[in-house]
Every structure is written in structure tokens, then in C-alpha cells.
Amino acid sequence: MTTVEAKTHKVAHHFDSADQEKAASKLGIWLFLCTEILMFGGLFVGYALYKRMYPDIFLQGSTFLDWKLGALNTVVLLVSSLTMALSIYYAQKGKNSKSTTCLWITLLCGFIFMGVKYIEYSHKLHLGLAPGDFFSYTETTTLKGLPLYFSFYYCMTGLHGSHVLAGMVLIFWLIIRSHKKHFGPSYYTPLECVGLFWHLVDLIWIYLFPLLYLVE
Amino acid sequence: MSSSNHIVPLNIYIKVLSALLVLTVLTVAVAQMDFGVFNVLIAMGIATVKATLVLLFFMHLKYDNKLFLVIFLTGVFFLIVLFLFCEFDIITRIPENSVL
């Protein structure tokens, strides 16, 4: 494996050095992650409050979810997090093609995650377990407030899924740049920033999985 | 911050992923058992351990500028503030007849 040096990255005019530019970018992305936490947090707070108010509804709601699919998606996202981290690792070592391969695997994991989500969603919509006004599931044993559980289910997984999609678009952008050999030991800031975003998406799923699929 | 160019050894990444997978199995396993009121606490505890691993190693917080950790914890802190006040309100409110 030959080590390929990245094409020289030009530091923007208002920065004194590449280090300063990189530090600024990382501070920016961490602040952005903080806003993401608070945005998802609103849903988590709502979930916690209603779960305590209506424990039965949440218990019954979770029985419609297949924990095996949830667990599969958890594993997929965790693996994708590793490959994302590895793509940075190989970029730091100057091994461009390995770095690119890791990005491709990460993107593939994103597709698997969304595919599983599609299977789950279509199954539920088929049963009539749709959000809000479109809820049409009628069984005699169904609790009256069941739609509320599915409101949370769709809002939380929907917002999360949209972040996975956004992450996939960004990773695709990284792949293009990586093929053009833009990254190397001296410059890999975009890899790090998108990586941090991707890990946050993983982190949120780590909480969503037990909260939605494994209610007791 | 020169530490931002720190390279984490490959075997640490592999170990962290293994730990995360083991913890995922554990999450599913404890969900099958009943610990009463501790159910939620155990599930959230395991999730938090997993989240911490991701933060420290995958997201490099262990090696990076500690300001990032402060930013992250600030976000979590204000989330807890939002939750506590809302929860306190709902618990101490005069119970009304819910439609459900």
C-alpha cells in the first residue's frame, strides 16, 4: 500500500493557520451536535412524561414492534460507527484507498438501516398502525390511547431516520472527495466533522432502541 | 490543540466495538427479565455506558479538547432541567380526568 499525500488544502483567508481552522471547525460541529441533542431532547422529555402518565399504552404499543429488527439496526449502526472512525484512522495514516473503502461500508450500513426501517414502517402501515388521524387499527383489546405511542414512535424514528439520510448524503460527498484524494494526514477535517455527526446519530439510536422496542 | 491530531490505535477501536455489541446483547437480555422499578434504570444505565464509549473513543472526547466535553454536557444538563421542571409540574398538578 503506497502512502498518498493529500492534495494541499488551502486555508481560508481569515485564518492564520491550518490548526486554527481545524480547531474552529471542530468547535463549530460540537456546538451543532449540542443543538441536535436539545432538539431530539424535546422528544425524549415528552416520551418520558407520557410514559409515566400512560404506562399501559406504551407497554402495549411496544408489543407491535419486532425487537429483533431493532437489535439488527443497532448492530448495523454500531458497525457503521466503527468503519466511520476507521476511515479517519486510515486517512491519518495516509492510506487513502482503505479510508475510502471504510466510507463505502459506512454508506452501505446506512442503506441497510434504512431498508430495515422501510420493512418495519410498511408492515405497521399495512396493519393500520399509522400516525395520528390515519390510525385505523381496530382490535377489541386495543387501548384507546394507542395512537399516542405511535405518535412518539413515528416522530422519534422519523426524525432519527431523516438524520441518517442526511448523514448518508454527507458520507457520499466524502466518498467523492476521498476518490479525488482530498484527504490525508495533513487534512481530514471534513471526515472528522461528518464522523462526529454520524456518531451522534448512532448515539441517539442507542437510547431509542430500548425506549421504543424493549418497554417493560 | 496538537492533541486533536492524536491517532487512536486500531485495536482500541475493535475492543470498543466488541464491548458495544456485548452491551447490546445485554440490553436485550435484561429486557426479558423483570426487575420492577429498576427496569428503566437498568436499560438507561446500559445505554449510557454505551453512549459514553462512543463519545470517548469513536468521538475522540478522551483525547480531544475538553471544551467539547463541556459543550456536550451543557446540552445534556439543560435537557435535564427541561425534564425536571415539566415532571415536577405534572406530578404536583391537581389530577384531572384524562380522556384516556
Place this chain on the structure above:
Amino acid sequence: MSVNYLNEKKGLASWLFTLDHKRIGILYMITVFTFFLLGGVFALLMRLELFSSGENLVAAAVYNQFMTFHGAIMVFMVIIPGIPAFMGNFFLPLQIGAKDVAFPRINLLSWYCLIVGAMVALCSLFFNGVDTGWTFYTPYSIRTDNGTIWVVLGAFIMGFSSILTGLNFIVTVHKLRAKGMGFFQMPLFVWALYSTAIIQVLATPVLAITLLLLSAERIMGIGIFDPKLGGDPVLFQHFFWFYSHPAVYIMILPAMGVISELITTFSRKTIFGYKAIAFSSVGIAAVSFFVWGHHMFVSGQSEWVGILFSFITMLVGVPTAIKVFNWVATMYKGSIKFDTPMLYANGFLFLFVIGGVTGIMLATLAFDVHVHDTYFVVAHFHYVMVGGTLMAIAGGLFYWFPKMFGKMYSEFWARISFVLVFVGFNVTFFPQFILGFMGMPRRYHDYAPAYEPLNQLSTVGSWMIGLGFVVVFFVVIQALLKGEKAPANPWGAVTLEWQTDSPPPHENFHETPVVTKGPYDYS
């Protein structure tokens, strides 16, 4: 004239795609003033309807829309971006000796977010309008006409503008200060913007998710805030005020920063208690997250939470009073010059103290239950928002105008504008305190005949404010067209932005400054 940021490139495209923080600041200025005009027209129309009792000018439903548009436009499109995005963008990099903000592209994106958000919000005008008030309280906002969703989505998009500006400023302050400038050599306006940015980053996302849920509620009936489906409408208020109370400090903190600059410059004296003012900015930002429940004393939240919030709210008075005392102490034995900016700064002090003290009155739970949703509350927050923020915007505009455009304005007419705005403001809003005590409820298009005389006084006052701002507008246009050339430092100020040309060159400084002394060293 030498090459500067204004004449360096020409054409509309060079403005719409500019990455220069100064030009983006000017774009914000034009945007904010346009919306201010629009929101002001709605305010004048409301006061006209309230000139006499009975239905005079418009029907009740139309009045409710005027009220909503006035509130939503003034809050989301005028005072939230007013000082941080307009003056902050222009002067934050200049004051810390940087060439630009940390992320110029994101800076431009945030302006487009504001424009797109505002356009989306104004689309509601074509869909039966909106009559919820700017707070969108559930369950009414779930059931009322379809225009609501446009304003809600517009506010959601404008929220991103606010978040991105805040994020940019925090990174800029951390990473781009000139050599030798530690945190305690930063001007106080920068401290105020930094504190504001913290609130913008922490609070706005919660508004974003709340508005998304409200949209989902309207489109799909998900029931999280709908009591009919088991949701809790009071929870909406919790989420809303978790953002919107800190947002009140997004509006006032930067104004306080402007005032710190004005008072020290025109007293020609080092600011008294620099660290106290700096820390009180951060203190206000921190406390702001623990007090939101004082908007909800009569909303149906638990009495216990009400008592708790009432106590914590009193704490806001501490850092605020620290600032006011320090400003007064700065003026003590200073060589005060009452130029227009200083007049506005003193107007701010006078009006803001009234607004602040009535705020403490309203924080008292029992008193608030009495005057809740009366004109007392309306008068209180206009004393803070208009008497505070708007006075600071006007003061800051006249202070920095020579730097921004390299022209001097007519001092005489600028002073006239101050007299009109200041007197008109008091004539408009002081009677509203009394009306509130008498029990006149807010947000109605009509009132009992007993309230008529004070309402007429109030409406006459609104004309004076309107005239005052027409004069401001006239002064600005006249100065742009025919103003004398401004020197680099017309006021003898010492912060960094005055050490470069007026107007500044593209990269702000011909030589990157090195800071060797404190920000307000007049020796």
C-alpha cells in the same frame, strides 16, 4: 474615496453572494428595518382601532391577525436578529481584530434562512391569516384556520438563522481574537454577544422540535399537545417558554452590550466594574433557563411549580441591577457628551429600569395573577423590548453609522428623533400600566368606555413614535446621500473597530492589530 468593503465590488450579485461579514451585516440591516416598518404599520393600525371603544376600523377577526403579525414580525424578524445578526455581524469581528467570522458561508446561509423563513411566514397572509398571537398556544392553534402552519414553519426556519449566527459567534470569539486579546480584554459588546450566542445555541433547538410537533399536530393529529387525544396542552407552553423566555434575553442582552459601549465612550471614562458587567451577561444567560414558568402562572400548571418559578425569577434582577449600577457609576464624574447615541443610551437606562422593576412586580405570583393578560403586562414588556432593545438599536445605529458608511449624519435631526421617540414612547405605554391596573385585558379589539381617555392618549403617543422613526429614516437617507465624510474615529472611542478606516477595508485592518491594553483604556 479609498477602496473599502462598500465599493470594492459592484452589482447586486456581489451583495447577494457576499461572504464579507460587513456586507452580510448590511443585508441584515436592510431586512430588519424593512420588517420593522411592516410590524410598525400593524402596531399603528392596532392603536388606531383602539382609539375609541367599539368596532371602528376593522372587525375583531382582522384585529386578531394584526396583533399576531405585529407580535410575530417584531419578535422573530426584528428584535431577535436586530442586534446580534445586524450589529453583531458587522462589529464582532472588528472589535476582536479578526478578518471575518469563523464560518463566512454559514453566515450567509443564516441570512437566507431568515429571508426564506420570513417569506414562508408571510405566506400565511394568503391563507386566512393567523390569529393565535405569536405564542401559538395549543389547543387553539391546532384548531384555528390553516394559515397558522405557515407562520409556524416560517418561525422554524428562522430559528436556524438564529442558531447558525450564534454558533458562528461562539467559534469566532473562541478562535479568532487578535493577538494579545484574552477574554478579559474583549469589549463588553462582545461579551454580550457571546452570552446571547450561548442562549441561541441552547434554547432554539427546543423551539424547533416544538414547532415541528405542532405542525405534525396540525397535519396528522398526532395528539401530543391535543387534550382530546390524551396530550397535554400545558406541555406545549413549557416547551415554548423554555425557548421563548431565554429568547427574551436574546433580545435584551446584546442591547445591554451596546449600552456598555455607548456609556463608556461618551463619558470618556473606563467602564466601571468591567468583570462584573461581563459576568452578569453570562449570569443572565444562565438564569434565563430556569425561570420560564413565570409566563404560565395562570395556565393550569401546578401551584408548586408556580411558587418555585416565582422565587427563581427574582434572581434575574440581580445581574440586571449589577449592570445598571455599573453604567451609572461609569457616568459618575465622567466627561459626558450628550451626542445622539448617548441620548439614546440614557433613554435606555430610564425606560429599561421601569421595564425591569415592573418585571420583578410581575414575577411575584400573587400580583401576577391579578394583572395577568392585562395591559400592565403589555406595558411591561414594551418598556423592556422597545424602551430597551429598540433604544439600543437606534443608539447603536447612530454610534456606528459613521463607521459603517463613512458618512456623518445631521446631529440636530437625530436629536429631534430621540425626543420624539422617547416622549412618544412614554405617552404610548405609561397609560397602559394604569389601564392594566384598571383591568383592561390585552389582545381585544374593543374595551369598556371607561378606558377610552387613556387609550386615546396611548394612540396619540403611537403617532409620535411613528413620526420619530420617520425622522430616523430621513436622517439616515440624508446622511447616505449628502453626509459629510466621517473621520476614522469621530467619537474618540478606543475599541478596535475605531482603529481602522471608515468604512473599513475588505479584510477590516490594513495590519492585523495586536492588543496590549484593556478595552476601555482612555489614559
